[in-house]
Amino acid sequence: MKVGVYENAPKVFTSESGKPSGIFIDIIESIAKSEGWDLRYVAGTFAEGLDRLTRGEIDLMPDVAYTSDRDKLFAFHKVAVLSSWSQIYAARGSGIRSIVDLNGKRIAVLERSVQQETFNRLTNGFGIQITIITASDYKTMFERVARGEVDAAITNRFYGLMHAKKAGLEDTAIIFEPSDLFFAATRNDPKRLLNSIDSRLSDLKKDSQSEYYASLKRWTSEEVRFKLPAWLQILGLVLGIALLLSLAGSFILKHQVDTRTRELRTSEQKYRELVQNANSIILRWNRAGEITFLNEFGQNFFGYSEAEILGRHVVGTIVPESESTGRDLSPLMDEICARPEEFENNINENMLRNGDRVWISWTNKIVKNNAGQVLEILSIGSDITERKQTEEELDKHRLHLEEMVNERTVELKAKQTELEAANNKLKDLDRLKSMFIASMSHELRTPLNSIIGFTGIILQGMTGEINAEQRDQLQRVLKAGKHLLALITDVIDISKIEAGKIEAYAEEFPLDSVINDALSELKLPIKEKGLEIGVSMIPEKIILKTDRKRLFQCVLNYLSNAVKYSEKGTITILAEEKGDKMQIKVTDTGIGIKEEDLSRLFQSFIRLDSNLRMTVSGTGLGLYLTKKLATEVLGGEVSVTSTYGKGSTFMLSIPKNLRNKTDQEILPQ
Numbered sequence: 001m002k003v004g005v006y007e008n009a010p011k012v013f014t015s016e017s018g019k020p021s022g023i024f025i026d027i028i029e030s031i032a033k034s035e036g037w038d039l040r041y042v043a044g045t046f047a048e049g050l051d052r053l054t055r056g057e058i059d060l061m062p063d064v065a066y067t068s069d070r071d072k073l074f075a076f077h078k079v080a081v082l083s084s085w086s087q088i089y090a091a092r093g094s095g096i097r098s099i100v101d102l103n104g105k106r107i108a109v110l111e112r113s114v115q116q117e118t119f120n121r122l123t124n125g126f127g128i129q130i131t132i133i134t135a136s137d138y139k140t141m142f143e144r145v146a147r148g149e150v151d152a153a154i155t156n157r158f159y160g161l162m163h164a165k166k167a168g169l170e171d172t173a174i175i176f177e178p179s180d181l182f183f184a185a186t187r188n189d190p191k192r193l194l195n196s197i198d199s200r201l202s203d204l205k206k207d208s209q210s211e212y213y214a215s216l217k218r219w220t221s222e223e224v225r226f227k228l229p230a231w232l233q234i235l236g237l238v239l240g241i242a243l244l245l246s247l248a249g250s251f252i253l254k255h256q257v258d259t260r261t262r263e264l265r266t267s268e269q270k271y272r273e274l275v276q277n278a279n280s281i282i283l284r285w286n287r288a289g290e291i292t293f294l295n296e297f298g299q300n301f302f303g304y305s306e307a308e309i310l311g312r313h314v315v316g317t318i319v320p321e322s323e324s325t326g327r328d329l330s331p332l333m334d335e336i337c338a339r340p341e342e343f344e345n346n347i348n349e350n351m352l353r354n355g356d357r358v359w360i361s362w363t364n365k366i367v368k369n370n371a372g373q374v375l376e377i378l379s380i381g382s383d384i385t386e387r388k389q390t391e392e393e394l395d396k397h398r399l400h401l402e403e404m405v406n407e408r409t410v411e412l413k414a415k416q417t418e419l420e421a422a423n424n425k426l427k428d429l430d431r432l433k434s435m436f437i438a439s440m441s442h443e444l445r446t447p448l449n450s451i452i453g454f455t456g457i458i459l460q461g462m463t464g465e466i467n468a469e470q471r472d473q474l475q476r477v478l479k480a481g482k483h484l485l486a487l488i489t490d491v492i493d494i495s496k497i498e499a500g501k502i503e504a505y506a507e508e509f510p511l512d513s514v515i516n517d518a519l520s521e522l523k524l525p526i527k528e529k530g531l532e533i534g535v536s537m538i539p540e541k542i543i544l545k546t547d548r549k550r551l552f553q554c555v556l557n558y559l560s561n562a563v564k565y566s567e568k569g570t571i572t573i574l575a576e577e578k579g580d581k582m583q584i585k586v587t588d589t590g591i592g593i594k595e596e597d598l599s600r601l602f603q604s605f606i607r608l609d610s611n612l613r614m615t616v617s618g619t620g621l622g623l624y625l626t627k628k629l630a631t632e633v634l635g636g637e638v639s640v641t642s643t644y645g646k647g648s649t650f651m652l653s654i655p656k657n658l659r660n661k662t663d664q665e666i667l668p669q
Contacts, residue, residue, distance in 0.1 A: 001037045001193070002058040003028060004049030007137040010162050010219030011063045011082065011181070014043060023158075024062035026215035027081060028183065031200040045136040047112040056186050060193060064184035065114040075187060077194035079201045080180030082158070086115045088174035089164050090152040091145055096172050103128040105151035108141035110134070115154045118177040142167040161220065281360065281381035287374050289313045289333045301383065303353030323349040324357055337374045340366040347384070359388040430499065437495045441488045448488070452481040490621040493553075494604070497628045504547040504633050506658040511542040511575055511582070518556040525563050531571055538576035546658040550629045557626045558586040558650045566590035569647070581636070582656050587649040593642040601640055602627040630654060 141153040204212035281298040569589030636654030
């Protein structure tokens with residue numbers, strides 16, 4: 001039987017005496033002895049041994065880890081000889097502690113060993129870069145690490161335990177690829193060696209006194225049976241840490257639960273205190289109408305202790321059977337349970353223990369079970385008795401006020417009827433007055449015209465010669481007649497305006513014709529006083545559409561006053577357009593008007609005191625009539641400015657275009 005040998009102490013190696021030795025050698029020799037095999041050893045490297053096995057030059061190769069690739073080339077028995085794992089060894093003080101410390105390092109690995117392929121997958125998984133340097137045996141690898149030619153070496157745990165310390169190396173925490181080690185035979189094991197190995201190996205492992213354990217003890221100097229594998233130690237460490245974390249988590253969880261419990265108890269206590277001390281009535285009662293809770297405020301309010309009120313029916317204790325108004329409250333509790341949405345906010349009369357009636361505004365909350373049945377009603381109430389009484393008082397006052405208003409309305413309607421009757425009567429009287437004045441004026445003007453006409457004829461000598469005294473008296477009669485006629489004319493115009501009997505008659509005409517006509521009327525007195533007249537038209541030709549007759553009266557009145565109260569000097573007439581208005585100003589250099597008298601100028605029958613009052617005739621109606629015509633007929637306005645002793649300026653402003661109306665003078669002229 002040919003068995004390959006390579007240097008991997010203590011599993012298999014060549015002793016100093018040149019004899020193959022090691023655990024695998026002891027075991028195969030023990031089995032060979034039982035099976036009657038004659039063993040011959042062929043020395044070489046691990047790779048050479050595998051090649052020889054492939055070619056059938058040897059029958060068994062010891063210390064071969066099972067892989068799927070090797071299973072295609074070789075045959076393996078089933079019972080593992082040893083279990084081992086790979087580990088990194090490095091020079092003392094190298095600083096290599098974990099897999100990441102290998103980044104950029106040179107790593108020695110046994111040529112064609114399973115460790116090389118596994119280690120490459122491991123480093124690739126961590127994304128680290130290493131340089132793999134292969135060697136034919138572990139001794140060479142350790143020597144190269146010791147010399148610094150490589151940074152670390154990968155061996156099995158058996159070799160590392162035995163040789164690392166001697167080589168000046170130390171193990172690291174980098175452990176990987178636990179694997180079972182077997183004898184490998186040629187493909188299909190034609191000599192059926194492997195079944196014999198499994199059978200004998202199983203027996204050896206069952207017997208603690210067998211050569212199997214003796215060999216392990218001999219070459220490893222440790223009680224292998226009881227030594228825990230590193231992965232089991234790591235698992236134990238992990239489990240221990242997990243247990244500690246679990247205990248710590250339990251402690252923290254318990255602390256949190258205790259804290260939360262204390263918070264809930266505190267919150268519940270605060271809630272109870274809040275409910276008990278709330279300034280509202282908090283009441284709970286069940287479907288049967290029995291009171292299950294009434295807070296301290298409610299107890300004090302209704303006058304019951306907790307022991308006295310709990311369990312009693314709501315109706316008959318805090319709710320009367322009927323209100324003062326007569327409303328029956330007996331079915332109220334059933335109605336609230338049946339139609340809670342209608343009684344979410346409810347006001348009803350309640351009853352204190354001493355029998356006093358109070359009004360409570362309730363907010364009701366229905367508590368139902370999962371089947372939707374009413375279990376309990378939570379009611380929060382506020383005393384609104386004072387508000388209710390105030391509302392009742394207000395209702396009484398409101399009703400009384402309405403009665404008073406109705407009475408006053410009837411009285412006002414009666415007064416209004418009386419006023420309307422009086423107003424109509426006044427209108428009738430005013431109309432009659434105007435008709436009377438007009439009639440009287442008409443009746444007066446007829447004889448006055450006769451008096452004036454005949455007096456003129458006599459003064460002209462048409463009825464014969466008159467002496468000087470007669471002429472003087474007749475001239476007085478003529479002057480008085482004209483004055484009275486002017487007064488009557490003004491009175492008639494004012495009466496018609498106030499009676500609403502004058503409406504403007506608009507027509508187109510040049511403004512200068514009105515001014516010239518007015519100056520023509522006053523030609524004689526202007527000449528007698530030697531007054532200078534200036535007329536300015538801006539623009540030179542102004543066409544108006546308004547009532548020419550009424551405008552002529554206004555202009556004539558202004559000019560007449562200017563002539564009357566100017567003994568000398570100049571009278572200036574300025575007419576200019578101001579947008580859609582025409583503004584006419586008559587300025588004189590006469591006696592002027594005191595400031596305190598300006599506001600009285602356009603009033604009726606007002607004649608201001610002056611040194612000319614006795615020599616200048618007037619009715620006191622000229623400016624009053626001018627204002628009436630300007631504002632109520634022509635739609636304009638009047639004003640005046642004056643400096644006492646220096647003269648005055650009277651202004652008339654009217655629309656340039658007045659809508660056409662027919663002058664409805666129904667009164668006789």
